[in-house]
Structure formats: structure tokens, C-alpha cells
Amino acid sequence: xxxxxxxxxxxxxxxxxxxxxxxxxxxxxxxxxxxxxxxxxxxxxxxxxxxxxxxxxxxxxxxxxxxxxxxxxxxxxxxxxxxxxxxxxxxxxxxxxxxxxxxxxxxxxxxxxxxxxxxxxxxxxxxxxxxxxxxxxxxxxxxxxxxxxxxxxxxxxxxxxxxxxxxxxxxxxxxxxxxxxxxxxxxxxxxxxxxxxxxxxxxxxxxxxxxxxxxxxxxxxxxxxxxxxxxxxxxxxxxxxxxxxxxxxxxxxxxxxxxxxxxxxxxxxxxxxxxxxxxxxxxxxxxxxxxxxxxxxxxxxxxxxxxxxxxxxxxxxxxxxxxxxxxxxxxxxxxxxxxxxxxxxxxxxxxxxxxxxxxxxxxxxxxxxxx
Numbered sequence: 001x002x003x004x005x006x007x008x009x010x011x012x013x014x015x016x017x018x019x020x021x022x023x024x025x026x027x028x029x030x031x032x033x034x035x036x037x038x039x040x041x042x043x044x045x046x047x048x049x050x051x052x053x054x055x056x057x058x059x060x061x062x063x064x065x066x067x068x069x070x071x072x073x074x075x076x077x078x079x080x081x082x083x084x085x086x087x088x089x090x091x092x093x094x095x096x097x098x099x100x101x102x103x104x105x106x107x108x109x110x111x112x113x114x115x116x117x118x119x120x121x122x123x124x125x126x127x128x129x130x131x132x133x134x135x136x137x138x139x140x141x142x143x144x145x146x147x148x149x150x151x152x153x154x155x156x157x158x159x160x161x162x163x164x165x166x167x168x169x170x171x172x173x174x175x176x177x178x179x180x181x182x183x184x185x186x187x188x189x190x191x192x193x194x195x196x197x198x199x200x201x202x203x204x205x206x207x208x209x210x211x212x213x214x215x216x217x218x219x220x221x222x223x224x225x226x227x228x229x230x231x232x233x234x235x236x237x238x239x240x241x242x243x244x245x246x247x248x249x250x251x252x253x254x255x256x257x258x259x260x261x262x263x264x265x266x267x268x269x270x271x272x273x274x275x276x277x278x279x280x281x282x283x284x285x286x287x288x289x290x291x292x293x294x295x296x297x298x299x300x301x302x303x304x305x306x307x308x309x310x311x312x313x314x315x316x317x318x319x320x321x322x323x324x325x326x327x328x329x330x331x332x333x334x335x336x337x338x339x340x341x342x343x344x345x346x347x348x349x350x351x352x353x354x355x356x357x358x359x360x361x362x363x364x365x366x367x368x369x370x371x
Contacts, residue, residue, distance in 0.1 A: 008279040010296020013067050016060040017303040018337065020156065022050055023057030024306065028327035031314040033116070033123030036324050043325075045333045052249035055256035059267055061159045062207045066272045068163060069211020070218075070280070072170055073180040077212070080174035087171060089363070094167055096359035098160060098300070099141065101352050105154045105304050106138050112311045113153070116318075125314050126307075127155040147198035156307050162204040170208070180219070184212030191268070195261045206268035214273045218280045231285055234278035241271045298344035301352055305343050309336070 029039040041047065041054045079085040116125045124130050129152035137143040137152070144151070144158040145165050151158050170178075173187060191205035221230050245267075248254045254263065313336075317326070326332065 005293065006280055006283050007290055007292040007296070008283045009067055009070070009276065010294075010299070011292035012063060012275070012279060014295025014297075014299040014302070016063040016067075017299040018340075019053055019057050019060035020303065021057075021306050021337070021340070022053035023060075024156070024310065025054065025327075025333070027126050027307070027310050028314075029324045030126050031317045031322070031324055031327075033120035033125070039324065043328055045328055045330050052246050055249050056245075056263075058258055059263070062203050062264075062268050062272050063275070064159060065163070065166075065204050065207025066211045066214065066268075066276050068166075069170075069184070069208035070215045070276055071211070072167075072208075073184065073212040073215040074219075076170075077174050077178070077180060080171055081177065081179070083175075090167075090171055092363055093360070094164070096356045098164070100355040100359070101301060101304055101347065102141065102154075102157060102160065103139075104351070105157070105308055106135075108308050109154045109311060110135060112308065112315060116311065116315060119315075119318055125311050127151050127153065144200060147201065154304060154307055156303060158200060159204070160304075162201055163208070165201075166204050166208045169205075179216075180212040181216035184209045184216065188213065188269070192265065195264055199258060199261075199264065203264055203268060206264070207272060210269060210273045211276070214277045214280070217277055218284070221277075222281060222284045227281065227285055231278065231281035234274060234281060238271070238275045238278040241274060245271065294345075298341065298348045301347040302340055302344035305347065306340055309340060309343065 025044050026039075026041070029036045041051075044050070044054055047054065076085065076090070080090065110130070113124050113130050117123065117130075127150070129150040134143060134150075134152035137149075138154075138157070138161075141161055141164050143149060143153075144161040149158075169187075173183075178184065178187065188206050188209035191202040191209075194202035194205060221227055224230065249256060254260075313327070316322070
């Protein structure tokens with residue numbers, strides 16, 4: 001029986017979620033409501049080692065999109081194309097997986113931002129578009145479907161909003177006959193001109209549908225007579241790519257920060273898909289370590305919780321008169337990650353998974369594919 005889960009990809013998703021936290025560590029320079037004058041990235045903890053993450057950690061989101069595309073083309077594309085799964089069932093599976101935690105974090109952030117606003121002379125923490133309109137858009141999970149919409153409330157949820165949009169596009173395209181491979185590549189190419197309109201939406205299209213390309217390659221190569229050699233070559237190329245990227249960022253050989261279109265194209269069409277292909281081939285041809293799946297299990301929770309946790313700490317900082325420099329101490333970051341991972345684990349097992357199961361039990365039909 002073919003496995004329906006690749007735990008190495010789950011682990012990659014979990015590591016990507018945690019990588020975004022390094023990029024967002026800069027938020028602690030805004031705990032007063034305004035950004036601390038004169039702050040620089042090299043003030044952040046362990047900068048000598050973590051510099052590339054502080055410069056380009058935002059790009060880890062692109063791995064989410066590729067991983068999602070791979071999984072959805074693997075588990076759903078044929079079912080959708082052949083009408084074995086309908087729009088209502090597909091939507092309910094996605095709703096039960098993503099919406100409960102999104103709603104919980106939306107309410108938590110809304111309450112804390114009101115508290116922050118009242119205690120910081122009319123300033124919000126980091127993300128300022130926290131009005132009624134954006135609350136409604138967040139409720140509908142469409143807060144970043146329009147180009148250049150600001151991040152609001154639980155700001156990192158912009159990527160999940162775009163992923164929901166991609167589910168709609170994926171379902172419609174598969175119903176029209178889209179298959180993994182060349183068809184997915186053609187849709188991914190739509191993301192290139194979109195980079196000049198809205199980088200977030202563009203990266204979603206590129207990553208998700210490149211995931212479909214990777215799935216087609218994996219499905220063909222995993223049974224090839226030279227599959228082991230291909231897996232080794234892909235692994236070597238992937239490792240070399242990551243070492244090269246780390247070195248280029250560390251040595252300031254390339255521009256960093258969002259908006260680098262050349263980087264987004266190379267990363268989205270090259271290194272991200274190559275990494276996913278290498279891991280998928282290696283695991284299919286070898287053993288899987290089930291414990292790695294835990295990182296994937298808690299990835300959504302850690303991603304969605306990390307900004308609310310920062311906001312809660314910003315409120316505590318005001319209560320105890322803590323300056324941004326407090327959060328730049330070397331012991332604070334490991335403690336934050338330990339708390340975040342513990343919260344992610346507890347949230348997954350005590351809230352996320354139970355609520356998902358109860359919602360899915362309301363419409364019992366064929367079992368949902370493992371994700």
C-alpha cells in the first residue's frame with residue numbers, strides 16, 4: 001500500500017514555519033508602538049550565525065506553497081478532476097483544517113490589539129490595518145486576495161489567505177482538466193508577471209503550482225531504474241544551493257528583503273522545488289522517521305501563534321517597562337522558541353485536531369486523505 005505521508009516534507013514545513021520567526025524577531029523593536037529609532041538587524045541575538053534568516057527568513061513561506069502544491073496534486077488532483085470529490089466536500093476539508101485556529105487567533109489578536117491601542121497612544125503593534133473592514137475580510141479568509149492589501153490582525157496569516165485562494169484556483173483548474181507536470185508549470189508561470197503587481201500572490205502561484213511540477217517529477221522518477229542516483233544528485237544540488245544562498249546572504253553578495261524579483265523567481269522555480277523533490281525521492285527510496293511528522297503537525301499552529309505570542313509579550317513589556325533590548329538578550333530567543341513549540345504542540349493536540357475531527361464528523365463520507 002502506498003504511503004500517503006512523507007514525514008521529511010512535514011519536517012521541512014515545520015522548519016520553514018520556525019524560520020519565519022527569525023525574520024519577525026524585528027517586531028520586538030516596535031513594542032513601544034513605534035519602531036525604535038536607530039535599530040539595525042545586527043542588534044538581534046546570534047546575528048553572527050543567523051544573519052541570513054534575519055535578512056531573508058520571509059522566503060521560508062515560499063516553501064509552504066511548494067509543499068502544499070505537492071501534497072494537493074498528490075492527494076486531490078485526480079479525485080477532483082474525475083469528480084470523485086465534490087466542491088462542497090473539498091471546501092469542508094479545507095475549512096475544518098484551517099479555519100478554527102485562524103478564527104481563534106483572529107479574535108485573540110483583535111482583543112490584544114485593542115488593549116495595545118488604548119495603552120500606546122493610538123498605535124497598533126506592527127500591523128496597523130485593524131479596522132472593521134479588515135476584520136470582516138479576515139473572517140472571510142480573503143484578507144489578501146486583492147493586490148497590495150496590507151497585512152492585518154494576525155499578519156502572517158496573509159499566506160494562509162492566499163493559500164485558500166489557491167485552493168479555489170486549484171479545484172477549478174483540475175475540474176477543467178489540469179494535471180500535474182506541464183499544465184502546473186504553465187499556471188506557475190502566471191506568477192512571474194504578477195511579481196510586479198503583488199509579490200505575495202505571485203509567490204503563491206509560483207510555489208503552489210511548482211509543487212504540482214515536483215509531484216509529477218517525483219511520480220515518474222521514483223520508479224526509474226536509476227532513481228537512487230537521481231535522488232543523490234538532487235540532494236547534492238539542493239545542499240549546494242542552500243549553502244550558496246546562505247553564503248551569498250552572509251557575505252552580502254545579493255540584495256536581501258522582500259521585493260527582490262530575481263530572487264523570488266530563482267527561489268520559487270529552482271531551489272524550493274529542487275529541495276522538495278530531493279527529500280521526497282530520498283524518503284520514498286529509503287526509510288521514513290515518523291517522529292519528523294511532529295514538526296509538520298505543529299507547523300500551522302506555530303506559524304499562526306508566533307505573532308499573537310509576540311503581541312502578548314509586547315503588552316507585558318509595557319506593563320513591566322521592558323525595552324526592545326530585553327528581547328535581544330541571548331537567552332530570550334531560545335526561551336521564546338521553547339514556549340512557541342510547546343504551545344504549538346498543545347494547540348495541535350488539544351484544539352486543532354479535535355475540532356477538525358468533530359467538524360469532519362458532521363458530514364461523514366469517504367475518509368479524508370492524510371495531509
